[in-house]
Amino acid sequence: MHLDWNALGQVAAVSLGATVAVVVVFALGVLGLARPEDTRAQHALGLTQATLCFLACAAVVAYGIYLIVPQFH
Numbered sequence: 025m026h027l028d029w030n031a032l033g034q035v036a037a038v039s040l041g042a043t044v045a046v047v048v049v050f051a052l053g054v055l056g057l058a059r060p061e062d063t064r065a066q067h068a069l070g071l072t073q074a075t076l077c078f079l080a081c082a083a084v085v086a087y088g089i090y091l092i093v094p095q096f097h
Contacts, residue, residue, distance in 0.1 A: 049081055057071070
């Protein structure tokens with residue numbers, strides 16, 4: 025049996041990078057919700073930031089499920 029260690033390292037690096045990116049985007053969404061707002065405009069900006077970040081995370085999860093489930097292809 026032959027293992028392509030270079031390909032395995034690439035998959036591990038991309039997986040780690042994608043995981044870190046999703047966690048950072050999710051944390052920015054939580055920050056948008058947790059930030060104390062002084063004005064109505066700041067509150068709307070925080071909600072917009074949170075919504076966009078959570079939608080991006082949901083899109084990544086949906087794409088991962090699409091790749092895993094063969095009936096979706």
